[in-house]
Each structure stands twice: as structure tokens, then as C-alpha cells.
Amino acid sequence: MKTSSIVNLDKLNEDIESIKKILYLDSPDLWIDFSDKIESNNFDEMVLFFAIKHNYPLIIKYAVENNLIDLDSPSRNKTFSSIREHLINIANKNNNSEIRNYLLGISDQIETDSVSEKCSISKTKEESNSYTPEFICPNCNSNIFSTGYTISKEIIYKFSKESNKAIPMSNKILDSVSCSNCGTNLKEVSPSSLESLCTVQNCTSCNLDLTTTGIIDKVKMVYDKESNSFINSNTSYHCSNCNKELSTYQIEYFNL
Numbered sequence: 476m477k478t479s480s481i482v483n484l485d486k487l488n489e490d491i492e493s494i495k496k497i498l499y500l501d502s503p504d505l506w507i508d509f510s511d512k513i514e515s516n517n518f519d520e521m522v523l524f525f526a527i528k529h530n531y532p533l534i535i536k537y538a539v540e541n542n543l544i545d546l547d548s549p550s551r552n553k554t555f556s557s558i559r560e561h562l563i564n565i566a567n568k569n570n571n572s573e574i575r576n577y578l579l580g581i582s583d584q585i586e587t588d589s590v591s592e593k594c595s596i597s598k599t600k601e602e603s604n605s606y607t608p609e610f611i612c613p614n615c616n617s618n619i620f621s622t623g624y625t626i627s628k629e630i631i632y633k634f635s636k637e638s639n640k641a642i643p644m645s646n647k648i649l650d651s652v653s654c655s656n657c658g659t660n661l662k663e664v665s666p667s668s669l670e671s672l673c674t675v676q677n678c679t680s681c682n683l684d685l686t687t688t689g690i691i692d693k694v695k696m697v698y699d700k701e702s703n704s705f706i707n708s709n710t711s712y713h714c715s716n717c718n719k720e721l722s723t724y725q726i727e728y729f730n731l
């Protein structure tokens with residue numbers, strides 16, 4: 476409980492009461508569920524979900540800093556790998572950058588055991604990583620790999636008689652990407668092109684940094700009957716560690 480002092484408990488209770496009021500009007504069932512959890516000090520994924528949805532960051536800070544929740548445990552929403560990922564998605568949807576940055580910074584905070592200064596966190600991240608991909612938003616001029624980008628998922632729900640509720644049948648990532656800083660739709664990129672930009676410098680097989688391991692060029696020679704000699708037919712480029720051929724995207728990136 477070393478950090479609980481930074482959370483003003485009166486304000487926390489006020490915030491919780493505000494959410495209760497909203498839920499009470501929305502759905503009495505949810506209100507009962509939520510109230511029961513608060514009563515037993517159970518700040519779980521559902522409680523934090525509503526705190527983010529209705530924009531009460533103090534509740535998130537309280538739960539995290541008092542170790543009432545493990546953000547890296549699996550989410551109950553199967554479309555996300557962890558509770559953290561789910562909550563970040565909700566924060567993005569609600570344009571709540573304060574909560575999003577806070578959730579993104581937590582792992583560093585624990586690792587370095589430092590105070591949650593957002594700027595110091597992003598600095599250590601950059602320093603420890605030799606390669607930072609870059610895509611500059613044409614509108615706000617920020618590198619979206621630092622400030623964040625938003626992608627959308629399309630989830631199809633169908634009603635299931637067995638579970639008596641609508642359940643997700645399929646979910647796919649849509650092609651659209653927007654800058655999380657200014658909201659501009661980035662037509663030039665897709666989630667997959669941004670992903671490959673992150674790894675363009677690494678071998679797709681052994682994952683080593685090609686600028687460190689080096690690459691080998693292989694020239695295929697074919698025998699030319701007319702000139703009675705071998706001629707150069709094509710060149711391919713390979714990781715010098717595992718021999719995996721570079722992708723066309725990597726060849727373009729390295730200007731080969």
C-alpha cells in the first residue's frame with residue numbers, strides 16, 4: 476500500500492458513487508453487480524471497464540497502485556490477450572489519453588521502480604530499443620509509433636440460445652488506421668504495413684537485427700548456350716545467420 480496515499484479516498488468514493496448512479500439508470504442488474512464488487516473491494520476488469528468508459532481515472536490508479544488487479548492476466552473478453560490490452564482499447568475508444576498512457580506506462584514503472592512520470596518512461600523505452608520505427612502523421616507531425624495509432628476491429632455477434640446472450644462469432648482487424656494523437660485517418664498505411672515496419676530491420680525467421688548480423692547476396696547464374704557461359708539471372712538477399720530470404724519490403728527498405 477506504499478502508494479495509496481496519492482489517491483484521495485474522498486474523491487475516489489465520489490467517483491464510485493457517480494458511476495453507480497449512471498449504472499443504476501442504465502441497468503439495475505449492472506448496478507447491483509458493480510456495487511457488490513466495490514463492497515468486497517473487488518476492483519476487477521468489469522469495474523475498471525466502467526471507470527474508463529465513464530472517465531474516472533482515479534479508480535484505475537487506485538486499483539493498480541494497490542495491486543487489486545493484475546493487468547497482465549487474461550481478459551474475460553476473448554478478443555484481447557490481457558486485461559491491460561482490453562482496457563487500453565476502451566480508453567482509446569473513449570479518447571481518454573490520460574488513462575491510456577497510464578496503462579501503457581505501468582510495466583515500466585514496476586520494472587524501473589520509478590515514479591510514474593510519463594516522459595521518463597517513454598525515454599527509457601527509446602533508449603533500450605536500438606531501432607524505433609517511424610511513420611509521421613501528416614496532420615500533427617508526430618511519430619505514431621511514439622504517440623500511438625488506433626486500429627479498429629469488426630466483431631460479428633450472434634445470439635446463442637445456450638448461453639442466452641449475444642456472443643462474438645468472428646472478429647477481424649479492419650484496414651483503417653488513425654493517429655491516436657489527432658484522430659486523423661491515415662490512408663497510406665494499414666495495420667499490417669505498420670507491423671512490418673516494426674520488424675523491417677529484423678530477419679523474419681530468426682528475428683535478429685539484420686544491420687548487426689549482416690546479409691548475404693546470392694546470385695543465381697544460368698548457363699547461356701549462345702554465349703557458352705554462365706550469366707547472371709537474378710540476385711536474392713538472405714540473413715547471414717539463418718539464410719532466410721529477405722522480403723521485397725525489406726529489399727526496398729534497405730535499397731538493395
Ligand SMILES: [Zn+2]
Pocket residue numbers: 612613614615616617654655656657658659
Ligand atoms: Zn496526428
Ligand SMILES: [Zn+2]
Pocket residue numbers: 678679680681682683714715716717718719
Ligand atoms: Zn535470420
